[in-house]
Amino acid sequence: MxxxxxxxxxxxxxxxxxxxxxxxxxxxxxxxxxxxxxxxxxxxxxxxxxxxxxxxxxxxxxxRKQEEATASNVVEHEGYEERTYPARKWVCTSDTGDSEDENGRDRAMFKRLYKYIRGNNNMHKRLAMAAPVTTEVATGDATNTYEMCFYLGEDHQASPPAPNDQLVTIQDRPQITVFTRTVGGYMRDDEDWLTEAARLAQILEAGGETFSLDSMYWVGYDAPFKFWHRRNEVWLLKN
Incomplete structure (x- = not known):
């Protein structure tokens, strides 16, 4: 059946x-x-x-409220924010591809990371799901590179469990300063994220900011079964 x-x-x-x-x-x-x-x-x-x-x-x-990566400094501007995030540990996995295989790519990366926090690690330990989930996108001539990461909560920052999956790594992300704004709804595909990135870039250019488009972060904070007041962000790195 x-x-x-x-x-x-x-x-x-x-x-x-x-x-x-x-x-x-x-x-x-x-x-x-x-x-x-x-x-x-x-x-x-x-x-x-x-x-x-x-x-x-x-x-x-x-x-309960999810633990969240917090910025050490936030400067509010008209229509956007400048945030500095301190160095923190994240658990990450990467893939390459283009928009033709985006659903399979994202599902595969999310599944690896989700298995890690559900106990697929050397301590067989379940970790609480923290926020946000970030996907760093670096564009290439033929294909793009995507690195999806889960934030690791403070209880696991000092010594997180080692992943069992060789495609999953613990990353020491350095301090970064980003420009961003928050938008609601569901970001259903790459086109939605790229559209938001273009809108944010226009706002930043009008504000006289300098930033990089060589790579960007696509950032989600909510579980899929949260239907209202969703929080999505594109992070563009400050030059």
Whole structure:
């Protein structure tokens, strides 16, 4: 027997079928706007297609405030902010590609990092999901390079567990100063992020700022099942 996962908000099925999980107490269709796909979560940990948000994940997210990377200095301007983030540790993975394979690329990177915080590390330790999730994008002649990172909370900054997956690394990100602004809704694909980057660049140019477009960060703060008051940002590095 197979179960086809349906996304009510889109009215379209996920292009994947799975066997109905055994001993499942409940399956709930859930739209994952980050990757423009559908998924479900159940009361049994690890069931459903990626990402497997268990009921523990959902309750944990809804019952507490996520720890967040904080800027050490913020300067507000008309329509944008200048922020300095201190050096911190992040867990990261990278991939290459273009817009033709963006959904598979993002899902693969997110899955590696999500497995790390769910215990795929040398201590078999579960880490709380912190915010934000950043994707650094560096453009190339033929392909772009994408590096997705999860912020590691303060409890794990000194000595985070080592990843078991060779494609996942702990990165010591140096202090950076960025220009950004916050926009809502779902960023569904590369085009949405690049459109926001172009709008931010226009605002910065009008403000007389100097910045780099050689690389940028696409930054998300919210779980996919948060539908309102979402927070998305493009970070452009200050020259």
């Amino acid at each position: 197979h179960f086809r996962y349906i996304c009510p908000s889109l009215g379209t099925p996920l292009l994947e079928e799975q066997e109905t999980p055994s001993k499942t107490q409940s399956l709930c269709p859930l739209f994952v706007g980050m990757f423009d796909v559908c998924t479900c979560w159940s009361y049994r940990q690890g069931e459903g297609p990626f990402p497997s948000w268990s009921s523990w994940d959902v309750r944990n997210f809804l019952s």
